[in-house]
Structures are given as C-alpha cells and as structure tokens.
Amino acid sequence: MxxxxxxxxxxxxxxxxxxxxxxxxxxxxxxxxxxxxxxxxxxxxxxxxxxxxxxxxxxxxxxxxxxxxxxxxxxxxxxxxxxxxxxGLARRPWEAPAAGSPAAKPEAVVPASSLHTVQPVSAIPGTDLDSILTAATGPRLSPSTLRALHSSIEDYWRRDDEHGGEVLRPAVVGQLRYVVDLIKEASEGAYRDSLFGIAAELARLTGWIYFDARQYSQARTYFAESLQLAKAINDRPFMANVLACMSLQATYEDKLADAVALSTAAQDTAREHGATPRVMSMLSMREAFAHASMSSHGARLAAHASLAEAHRQFERISPEDPDPAWVTYFDEPKLIVDTGIAHGRLGEAQVAEPLIADALQREDARNQRGRAFHAFWLATTQLQRGNVDQACSTATLSLETASSVGSERVMGHLRDFQSQLAPYSQQPEAVAFRTRLRAALQ
Structure with a gap:
C-alpha cells in the first residue's frame, strides 16, 4: 500500500x-x-x-x-x-495543517494548567458539526444550560448502550469542543466548574467509544484528557472512574500489571474523597477483572479478595448515598453478572454460569451491547462445561444481538469464541455458528 x-x-x-x-x-x-x-x-x-x-x-x-x-x-x-x-474518525496523521497556522501545533493532551488559562483543547479532532455549533453566538450560561448538557450526555450513553457509540462519535466530539468553547467564555465560579465536569464526562464518553471500537491509542488520549479536566476542578471520584476505564482497557490489551495498578490507583483516589460504597464496589470489581485475567495462584487469590470486597461494599449501599450519576448503572444485576464474568475469567465455569444466566434474565433489555457481551460470556462458560450445543445456541443469540450494535469489542469476543470451538469444529452446531459469524462479518 x-x-x-x-x-x-x-x-x-x-x-x-x-x-x-x-x-x-x-x-x-x-x-x-x-x-x-x-x-x-x-x-x-x-x-x-x-x-x-x-x-x-x-x-x-x-x-x-x-x-x-x-x-x-x-x-x-x-x-x-x-x-x-x-x-467519523480522528484526524489522520497525514492531515497536517498548514505551517504556521494555529492548528499546526502537534496533537497532544492539554495540561490541566493550560485549561485554567483557557487554551483550546487541540487534541480534539475536527467535525462537521463545527458549522452548526459556531452558529450559537454569545451563549448565556444558566442552570438550564447545564441541565441540557447533562441531559444530552445521559442520552448519548443510552444510545451507546442501545446502538453502539460509533455513529455517535462525531456528535459527542462536537459537543465536547462546544463545551470547551463555553469554558473560554465563562467567568470563574460554579458555572465554570460545572462546565469542566461536563467536558470531563464528554471526554470519557469519547474515550469509551474509541475503546469499544478497539482503537486503543485514541481511547487513551481522551481518557487522559478527561483525567486532566476532572483534575482541574479536583473531582477525585470522577478521576477514579476514568482510571477504572483505563484499567479495563489495559486488561483488554493484556497489560495486566498496568490494569491492576490503575484499578488500585482508582480506589485510592476515590477513597481520599470519601467515595460512596457503590463507587468502591464498582472499582473493586475492576480490580477483580484485572487479577482474574492473570494465571498465577497469587492473582487468583487477589481476584477472590477483590470480589469479596466488591460485595461487601455493595451491601453497605444506602438509598441516601450521594451517588454520582455515572455510577448508578452499577446495580444488583450488574454486580451479579460482573461477578460471574470474573469467575469465568478464572476458569470457574460452574460458579460463573448460573450467575451470568440469572443476570441476563434481570438486566434491562434496552442495553443491547451489554446483553450481547454477557451472552458471549454465558456461552463461554457453557463451552467450558462441555455443553457445546447450548454454548453455540447462546453465542448465536449474542451474535444476533450484536449485529444491531456497532461494537467491534463484542464482535472480537465472538471471533474468540469461534477459536474456542476449534476442538468441536466438525460438529453441526459449531459449523452453523461459524457460518453465521462469517456472514455477519462480511
């Protein structure tokens, strides 16, 4: 080429x-x-x-x-x-601006100190939404403005769950750029701090979208930017949330020591600010995932200890807890299914299978990507137990659900499942699944 x-x-x-x-x-x-x-x-x-x-x-x-x-x-x-x-991609390496132009500076994550002096975030790629967003002249910040921005983020996450984030990426990046512009217009005070928080959420969402597309380098860039935006207002719990995302990505990249270190840093960061039990439970689960992906005896013990801590913290949850909005997804079905997945990663299929199956029955049917992901793990544990017919049937359900969601991460898992079927490659159920997967990937 x-x-x-x-x-x-x-x-x-x-x-x-x-x-x-x-x-x-x-x-x-x-x-x-x-x-x-x-x-x-x-x-x-x-x-x-x-x-x-x-x-x-x-x-x-x-x-x-x-x-x-x-x-x-x-x-x-x-x-x-x-x-x-x-x-809908980030700016490509060959798209170098003309020398001497303001945009000619190399793309990099903007230091938090420069955000306080209201410099533009040069790491954000261009988008065709610019022409729309620049039409807004002299934005007037008010509580309703902030509510509208938070509402749009909630809607982005809902649509990400239902349809995948790939098609949302230009809109999310465009709104991130818009909020950064609002920060430049805002005076010191509560509005400005709120805008930093909103920008941090949008940067994390962008990082998550790239992560789900398995574009890990871009994901790291946006996660790092989100950390800096949250650090600018000393939002320690949100920084812990981003570190947890980075830990999960490191697990996927097989950088398991980094995954453990990031999950530990996330817990330390959250604990310093008196994070709620739900937050600590979620963060402990991320550490369990990291340990469960290792093969040593010590890592296995650490994974079980992290699982126990996740459940202990979850039992402490009270309706009066001031949980941040970004952690409310971590409910009982999510705790159960993540526990099952951790046991699945540990090869403990007999424990994992009923947990994942129970959670699948209880979780929100609108979360298409989550259901596809969890069905894959259920199929994996069924295969580990030697139930090839049942495993292929469940994997087919995962594939049918995943086909309506743009998630390269889920499709990658299903390709892994096909590899796991190699010892049974001549069985009719395995052949049928392989044929369906090939058709979906065309």
Missing part, C-alpha cells in the same frame, strides 16, 4: 459535494467508491491505494459487501485521502 504522505488529495470540490458528505457520514462505501471516479480513481486504483483486492472493491461498489472493520475504514480514509472527520 502506498505511503499516505505521497498520495495526492481528492479535489476540494469533490469533498465539499453534498453527495460525498452524506456518503461519508453514512459510511456508504459503494457511493464513496463511485464518487471518487470523478477524480480518476477507478476500482483498480482504489484497491491499490486501500489494500483491498479488486474483487472486494467491486463487491462493495455493487453493494454485495459492506466495510465495517475500523482498520479497513481507516485504510480507506488514508488511501483515498478522505479527511478523518468525514468518516
């Missing part, structure tokens, strides 16, 4: 064409590949630039196949020189 730095850019007129903008927003690669012909990029050149085979390019154009894999989408962005924000 050619070096992106040596690839000519598409004509500005083509990139500004409403058809192209809509096709990129919808990730309609059939339309995109058709439109770039105007720039002389015919299928064989598209294939050469993007690392796809000519036959696959032809199948995309004829709508026989779709492109969903984020790495492939990034290759298309780089190979065709479609700006990242048009496809």
């Amino acid at each position: 050619p070096n992106p730095s040596h690839i000519p850019e598409l004509p500005a007129r083509l990139l500004a064409d409403p058809e192209m903008i809509t096709a990129c927003r919808d990730r309609d690669f059939s339309k995109i590949f058709t439109l770039v012909r105007r720039a002389g990029l015919y299928p064989y050149l598209i294939a050469q630039r993007t690392g796809l085979t000519p036959s696959r390019v032809g199948e995309v154009i004829s709508k026989k196949r779709k492109l969903r894999d984020m790495q492939v989408i990034e290759r298309v962005s780089d190979g065709l020189r479609v700006p990242g924000h048009m496809l």
Whole structure:
C-alpha cells in the first residue's frame, strides 16, 4: 500500500459535494467508491491505494459487501485521502495543517494548567458539526444550560448502550469542543466548574467509544484528557472512574500489571474523597477483572479478595448515598453478572454460569451491547462445561444481538469464541455458528 504522505488529495470540490458528505457520514462505501471516479480513481486504483483486492472493491461498489472493520475504514480514509472527520474518525496523521497556522501545533493532551488559562483543547479532532455549533453566538450560561448538557450526555450513553457509540462519535466530539468553547467564555465560579465536569464526562464518553471500537491509542488520549479536566476542578471520584476505564482497557490489551495498578490507583483516589460504597464496589470489581485475567495462584487469590470486597461494599449501599450519576448503572444485576464474568475469567465455569444466566434474565433489555457481551460470556462458560450445543445456541443469540450494535469489542469476543470451538469444529452446531459469524462479518 502506498505511503499516505505521497498520495495526492481528492479535489476540494469533490469533498465539499453534498453527495460525498452524506456518503461519508453514512459510511456508504459503494457511493464513496463511485464518487471518487470523478477524480480518476477507478476500482483498480482504489484497491491499490486501500489494500483491498479488486474483487472486494467491486463487491462493495455493487453493494454485495459492506466495510465495517475500523482498520479497513481507516485504510480507506488514508488511501483515498478522505479527511478523518468525514468518516467519523480522528484526524489522520497525514492531515497536517498548514505551517504556521494555529492548528499546526502537534496533537497532544492539554495540561490541566493550560485549561485554567483557557487554551483550546487541540487534541480534539475536527467535525462537521463545527458549522452548526459556531452558529450559537454569545451563549448565556444558566442552570438550564447545564441541565441540557447533562441531559444530552445521559442520552448519548443510552444510545451507546442501545446502538453502539460509533455513529455517535462525531456528535459527542462536537459537543465536547462546544463545551470547551463555553469554558473560554465563562467567568470563574460554579458555572465554570460545572462546565469542566461536563467536558470531563464528554471526554470519557469519547474515550469509551474509541475503546469499544478497539482503537486503543485514541481511547487513551481522551481518557487522559478527561483525567486532566476532572483534575482541574479536583473531582477525585470522577478521576477514579476514568482510571477504572483505563484499567479495563489495559486488561483488554493484556497489560495486566498496568490494569491492576490503575484499578488500585482508582480506589485510592476515590477513597481520599470519601467515595460512596457503590463507587468502591464498582472499582473493586475492576480490580477483580484485572487479577482474574492473570494465571498465577497469587492473582487468583487477589481476584477472590477483590470480589469479596466488591460485595461487601455493595451491601453497605444506602438509598441516601450521594451517588454520582455515572455510577448508578452499577446495580444488583450488574454486580451479579460482573461477578460471574470474573469467575469465568478464572476458569470457574460452574460458579460463573448460573450467575451470568440469572443476570441476563434481570438486566434491562434496552442495553443491547451489554446483553450481547454477557451472552458471549454465558456461552463461554457453557463451552467450558462441555455443553457445546447450548454454548453455540447462546453465542448465536449474542451474535444476533450484536449485529444491531456497532461494537467491534463484542464482535472480537465472538471471533474468540469461534477459536474456542476449534476442538468441536466438525460438529453441526459449531459449523452453523461459524457460518453465521462469517456472514455477519462480511
């Protein structure tokens, strides 16, 4: 594949064409590949630039196949020189601003000290929402403004649970940039502190969306930014929440020592501020996940100790506790299913299976990604117990649910499940699941 730095850019007129903008927003690669012909990029050149085979390019154009894999989408962005924000991606490495322009500074996480002096957050990628957001002139901050912003974050999280966050990313990043602009307009006081808190929540949500898409480098950037925004107002519990997210990501990246260290730091940070039992329970569960992914005897003991602490803290929860909004999701079904998953990670399938099955029956049906994720773990524990038919049936349920949610993380788990089926690859149930998974990934 050619070096992106040596690839000519598409004509500005083509990139500004409403058809192209809509096709990129919808990730309609059939339309995109058709439109770039105007720039002389015919299928064989598209294939050469993007690392796809000519036959696959032809199948995309004829709508026989779709492109969903984020790495492939990034290759298309780089190979065709479609700006990242048009496809809902972060700014691509080749999108260097003109030398000497204000945006020419390297992308980096902004130190908390600079936030106090109201510098723009240069790490935030561009988005086509800019034209909409800049139409707001002279925003007047009020309690209703803050309530509206918090309400939008709640709605983003709900839609993320139901549909996945990939399609939300441009809107969330756009709102983050908007709130940072509001911070520049706000005077010192409660409104300004509240805006820092809202910006921290939006940065964490953006990090979570990238994490769920398994784009870990971008996720780390936004999690770090969220930490700095929360540190600017000394919101220690929220900093602990972000550290817990980073611990979970480190677990996925198999950086298990880092995962344990981050979860421990999260608990220490929260404890310093007198965090509620629900917060401490959630953080202890994250530590349990990290230990449970290790193989040593000491890690197994530590995982059981963290699980016991999570349950002990949960039993201390009172309706009068001033729980922050971001931890209210950690209810009894979530405690149960996470306990089951931790036992599953430890290979204790006999304990794990009934816990996960019970939680699946009780959890909110609207949380599509969560249900797909938990069904995968139920299938894994059933397979560990030798129930191949039942495991494949449950994994198929997970796949059907995941198909309606844009979550590369869940699809990655299902690919792992297919690998676990290798000893049973000739059994009809395993063959049927493999066929369904292949069709879903096309």
